Amino acid sequence: MQRKAAILVVLVAFAVAFSATGASAYENCNGVGYFALQVPDPGSMNPDGNDNDWNSWFDPGFRIGMDQLCGTNPQELPARDDIDIAIRAGWTPEPDNRLYVFVVVVDDTLNNDETNADSGFLDDDMELILDPDHAGGWNEDPNAIRSGHQQWTFHLPNAGGYPAPGAFLRWQQPPEMQWGVEEGRVEFGITTVPEGSGHGATDVTLNYEIRMEAYDPYLPGGLEASLRHTFLAGQTIGMSMTFNEADDLAAGRTHQISTHVLEGGAHNSDLTSEFTLLAIGDYATAVEASTWGAVKALMK
Numbered sequence: 674m675q676r677k678a679a680i681l682v683v684l685v686a687f688a689v690a691f692s693a694t695g696a697s698a699y700e701n702c703n704g705v706g707y708f709a710l711q712v713p714d715p716g717s718m719n720p721d722g723n724d725n726d727w728n729s730w731f732d733p734g735f736r737i738g739m740d741q742l743c744g745t746n747p748q749e750l751p752a753r754d755d756i757d758i759a760i761r762a763g764w765t766p767e768p769d770n771r772l773y774v775f776v777v778v779v780d781d782t783l784n785n786d787e788t789n790a791d792s793g794f795l796d797d798d799m800e801l802i803l804d805p806d807h808a809g810g811w812n813e814d815p816n817a818i819r820s821g822h823q824q825w826t827f828h829l830p831n832a833g834g835y836p837a838p839g840a841f842l843r844w845q846q847p848p849e850m851q852w853g854v855e856e857g858r859v860e861f862g863i864t865t866v867p868e869g870s871g872h873g874a875t876d877v878t879l880n881y882e883i884r885m886e887a888y889d890p891y892l893p894g895g896l897e898a899s900l901r902h903t904f905l906a907g908q909t910i911g912m913s914m915t916f917n918e919a920d921d922l923a924a925g926r927t928h929q930i931s932t933h934v935l936e937g938g939a940h941n942s943d944l945t946s947e948f949t950l951l952a953i954g955d956y957a958t959a960v961e962a963s964t965w966g967a968v969k970a971l972m973k
C-alpha cells in the first residue's frame with residue numbers, strides 16, 4: 674500500500690506540473706506522459722528479443738497498450754485484431770546509464786520486403802524518437818543532421834533484404850551518423866512468432882528489444898565529439914515510440930501509430946511525447962492494473 678501511495682504521489686505531482694506548464698507544451702497521446710522503470714539488475718538484461726529478462730521485475734501496470742497510442746497517419750487507430758502493441762520502457766542510472774525497451778507487436782499481416790533501411794517505414798517497422806535533454810525547441814528540416822533529436826529505427830532484417838542488424842538512424846543521414854549502431858552503443862534484437870516469419874506471413878508476433886546509450890547532442894564526429902546523456906531518477910526525457918503498420922503487401926504502410934499525437938513529433942521536439950524515469954522505490958512490484966485508470970481519472 675505504501676508503494677501504491679508513492680506512485681499516486683508521483684502521478685499527482687506529474688499531473689500538477691503538467692497543468693502548470695500548460696497543455697500545449699508536449700504532445701502525449703495519453704494526455705499525461707509515460708513512464709520508464711529503473712531496471713533492477715542491468716547485468717541480467719540481454720537485448721535478444723526474448724522477454725524472459727523482463728518478466729520478473731517489470732510491473733505490468735506500466736505496460737503501454739493501444740489505449741495510450743494515437744493514430745498519426747491517418748489519425749485513426751486500427752482495430753486490435755489488425756495490430757496490437759504493448760510497450761515496456763526501462764532505464765538505468767550510472768554506471769550502466771542506458772535505456773531499455775521491449776515491444777510486442779501482434780499483427781495480422783507482416784510486410785517485410787524493403788531493402789533500403791532509409792525507407793524502412795514502408796514496411797512493418799518501429800521508430801524510437803529521442804530527445805534526451807528535452808530542452809525543446811528543436812524543429813528541423815526532415816533531412817537535417819539528427820543531432821539533438823534522433824530518429825532511431827528498428828526493423829526485422831532478412832537475408833538479401835533489409836540489412837542487419839535492423840537498427841538504423843533515419844532519415845537521409847550521412848553514413849558517419851550510424852556510429853551508435855556500428856559501435857554497439859545502440860543494440861537491438863528481434864524475434865518473430867512463428868519463428869522465421871517473413872513477408873506476407875499472417876498472424877505474426879514481433880518482439881523488439883532495445884538497449885541503448887543516449888547522446889545529446891549526437892554528432893557525426895562520433896563518440897568523442899558527442900555528449901553522453903546521464904539518466905536520473907525523476908527526470909523527464911523527450912521520447913516517442915512510433916510504429917509503421919504496413920498490411921498492403923504491394924503499397925506498404927497503411928497506418929502510423931505513436932505515443933505522440935501528430936506526425937510532426939518525428940521532427941519537432943515540442944511535438945514528441947515524454948517519459949519520466951521512475952526509480953525502483955517509486956513503482957510497486959505488484960501494482961494493480963488500475964494505475965493508468967488513476968492517471969486518466971486525474972486528468973478528467
Ligand SMILES: [Ca+2]
Nearest residue numbers: 719721723726
Ligand atoms: Ca531479452
Ligand SMILES: [Ca+2]
Nearest residue numbers: 755781782920
Ligand atoms: Ca495489421
Ligand SMILES: [Ca+2]
Nearest residue numbers: 804806821889
Ligand atoms: Ca535534444
Ligand SMILES: [Ca+2]
Nearest residue numbers: 780782919920
Ligand atoms: Ca502489418
